[in-house]
Amino acid sequence: MEDTFSNLETYGYIGLFLYSLGGGFVALLGAGVLSFLGKMDLTTSITVAFIANMLGDVLLVYLARYQKSMMMESFKKHRRKLALAHILMKKYGSWIILIQKFVYGIKTLIPIAIGLTKYDFKKFIILNVGSSAIWALAVGFGSFYSGEVLVKIAGELGQKPWIAIIILVVFAGSLWFYLEKATKKKMKDKIKK
Numbered sequence: 001m002e003d004t005f006s007n008l009e010t011y012g013y014i015g016l017f018l019y020s021l022g023g024g025f026v027a028l029l030g031a032g033v034l035s036f037l038g039k040m041d042l043t044t045s046i047t048v049a050f051i052a053n054m055l056g057d058v059l060l061v062y063l064a065r066y067q068k069s070m071m072m073e074s075f076k077k078h079r080r081k082l083a084l085a086h087i088l089m090k091k092y093g094s095w096i097i098l099i100q101k102f103v104y105g106i107k108t109l110i111p112i113a114i115g116l117t118k119y120d121f122k123k124f125i126i127l128n129v130g131s132s133a134i135w136a137l138a139v140g141f142g143s144f145y146s147g148e149v150l151v152k153i154a155g156e157l158g159q160k161p162w163i164a165i166i167i168l169v170v171f172a173g174s175l176w177f178y179l180e181k182a183t184k185k186k187m188k189d190k191i192k193k
Contacts, residue, residue, distance in 0.1 A: 012040055013048050020052035021059075023107045029143045029150075036147025042140060050136035053101070057111045057128050064115025071112060078109075085113035097127045101135035167178065 012031065019027035031045035064071045075082060085106060089096050100110035114124055143150065 015045060016045060017048050017052045020049040021056035023104070024049050024053050025102075025104065028139045028153060032140050032143025033147045033150050033154075035140075037151070038145050042144050046136045046140035049140065050132050053135060054128055054132035056119075057069060057127060057132070060108060060111035061115040061121065061124055064112045065121065068116065071115070075112065079108055083114055085109040086117070088111060089117070089119075094123075094127055097124065098131040101131050102138075139176070 014030050016024070016027045028045065028049040031040050034040040035042035035045055067101070088099075088106065092099060096110055097114075100106050111118070118174065179186065
């Protein structure tokens with residue numbers, strides 16, 4: 001156990017950075033709890049997650065904007081989900097840049113959809129910096145101050161691991177069902193118009 005905490009202190013920030021490039025919610029949640037336990041530094045964790053999350057979204061927008069053929073080839077099977085991302089952009093405007101930080105399932109789609117449109121790149125960068133900061137502060141401090149409760153939940157799940165599997169299956173199934181239903185409905189509505 002001592003080796004695990006030693007490795008987290010050594011490599012935890014690198015893992016947090018790499019994971020936060022593509023989202024980072026779970027990693028920052030874990031870093032907040034580990035900071036509560038005194039195994040990581042909260043300020044460093046929030047800063048690392050903020051920088052990585054911001055860079056990850058900027059990279060996705062950049063690739064979608066300047067490497068469209070490569071991105072479209074990669075997302076050929078996800079065109080309906082990209083169409084949903086465009087609809088969400090129209091519905092929520094610039095707020096979607098903040099919203100997508102907290103909603104699993106659209107985290108990577110929104111920046112790609114922004115990159116495929118004529119959305120101002122400089123405006124996106126400014127809004128993304130603010131959104132990444134709000135996300136990192138909210139999740140980092142939220143997990144730190146909820147550390148005691150989260151440690152108790154982790155202890156319960158450690159004794160009954162089947163509960164975690166059920167939660168994961170229900171969450172993943174609900175997300176898949178929502179995205180399938182939302183994209184089909186939106187596409188049917190679009191065809192009717």
